[in-house]
Amino acid sequence: MLKQISLVVLLGMSASAMAGHWQAKVGASVVAPTSDSKVAGGALTVEADNEWAFTPAVEYFFNDHISTELLLATPINHDVLVEGKSAASLKHLPPTWTVKYNFKNKTDFTPYAGIGLIAFLPWDESTHGILKGTKLKVQEDIGFAGQVGVSYQPKAWNNWGAYVDVRYAQLDPKVDSSLVDKFDLDIDPLVYSFGLSYKF
Secondary structure, X not given: OHHHHHHHHHHHHHHHHHOOEEEEEEEEEEEEEOOOEEEOOOOEEEEEXXXXXXXXXXXXXXXXXXXXXXXXXXXXXXXXXXXXEXXXXXXXXXXXXXXXXXXXXXXXXXEEEEEEEEEEEEEEEEEOHHHOOOOEXXXXXXXXXXXXXXXXXXXXXXXXXXXXXXXXXXXXXXXEEOOOOOEEOOOOEEEEEEEEEEEO
């Protein structure tokens, strides 16, 4: 399912390359989970920690107002905390696709807002601490994503610009463990991003 959705998105973006403008972004993000999970009948609290990520992105502008953006990332290494202590780790990729409305105006600042989808692609799960010796498998997930931000592109910078934005993602991947019953790992992160852009 995730591969099919990714293919549709990429084909759609490729087909649109006949017109409009492309923009490349190079930035960094803080991935900050906002939720946690109660397991073992509510006796234990499980949560993911905050992490930094390098997050390049590519954006296509259909016109001055409508664009679509694909946020990518280098692999993110998340710690999983049980009762506040690190007990597992995993790597994942969070490709995020949004359709955006850009509030173009007469200033150099352009606010924008978008909605779309985020995928959660985990691998390389390992356990330690309280979970050492147990098996852990985190499943793929896909959820809705929302985005608000602002770009800054003064004429003196030619095609260069800067941006800051924040995304909210609905992510609750299922976790299989040999210690407790299957549960949803409630992550639901806020993703704070900033960086530079270049419009072609």
